[in-house]
Amino acid sequence: ETGVTQTPRHLVMGMTNKKSLKCEQHLGHNAMYWYKQSAKKPLELMFVYSLEERVENNSVPSRFSPECPNSSHLFLHLHTLQPEDSALYLCASSQEIWSGETQYFGPGTRLLVL
Amino acid sequence: AQSVTQLDSQVPVFEEAPVELRCNYSSSVSVYLFWYVQYPNQGLQLLLKYLSGSTLVESINGFEAEFNKSQTSFHLRKPSVHISDTAEYFCAVSDQGSSNTGKLIFGQGTTLQVKP
Numbered sequence: 084e085t086g087v088t089q090t091p092r093h094l095v096m097g098m099t100n101k102k103s104l105k106c107e108q109h110l111g112h113n114a115m116y117w118y119k120q121s122a123k124k125p126l127e128l129m130f131v132y133s134l135e136e137r138v139e140n141n142s143v144p145s146r147f148s149p150e151c152p153n154s155s156h157l158f159l160h161l162h163t164l165q166p167e168d169s170a171l172y173l174c175a176s177s178q179e180i181w182s183g184e185t186q187y188f189g190p191g192t193r194l195l196v197l
Numbered sequence: 198a199q200s201v202t203q204l205d206s207q208v209p210v211f212e213e214a215p216v217e218l219r220c221n222y223s224s225s226v227s228v229y230l231f232w233y234v235q236y237p238n239q240g241l242q243l244l245l246k247y248l249s250g251s252t253l254v255e256s257i258n259g260f261e262a263e264f265n266k267s268q269t270s271f272h273l274r275k276p277s278v279h280i281s282d283t284a285e286y287f288c289a290v291s292d293q294g295s296s297n298t299g300k301l302i303f304g305q306g307t308t309l310q311v312k313p
Contacts, residue, residue, distance in 0.1 A: 188240030
């Protein structure tokens with residue numbers, strides 16, 4: 084595997100389910116990000132991790148819970164979601180936390196909440 | 198706070214024609230500027246970025262963008278497009294300040310549709 088991988092690629096869940104999204108980067112980067120991409124809205128940054136420490140939580144509801152066990156893996160735990168949470172969830176990584184760094188994106192997980 | 202406006206949601210163009218995708222931003226501080234491209238069923242990938250120096254930046258596949266500070270713009274251009282350029286294009290900015298956490302502010306995206 085190369086670059087940034089995400090699993091699953093598609094997920095359908097009910098509002099009472101609990102599920103997790105997984106992201107893995109094979110680039111040796113120190114920073115990882117979760118973004119939400121909704122239809123007709125700009126990409127929204129959700130969380131930023133640097134060396135496994137959360138450095139940004141962009142006012143995300145508590146039903147989204149991130150976890151970064153090491154610098155290569157990032158999870159997004161989901162519980163009691165709402166239909167409006169249906170979106171494409173993108174993971175990204177960068178070498179360092181720096182505003183000029185290039186971010187490398189995974190293909191995303193397409194989430195549908197029923 | 199920063200914001201990014203991409204003035205066109207869709208741009209249809211014929212193959213081999215020139216194209217310009219417009220991007221304007223608003224910020225009270227100095228920013229870095231980016232263009233990312235998203236092909237169908239893929240994540241975003243960097244097309245080009247402006248950090249400092251020459252205001253004209255180029256990508257390896259023929260795109261270029263010019264940073265215009267007075268007009269707060271970073272328009273993307275290509276003199277001759279190919280079918281394979283069909284994708285969604287995102288303009289983004291980030292704060293140059295030391296407190297920045299790598300946060301990118303994105304525009305809403307422009308769908309470039311190249312027709313044969």
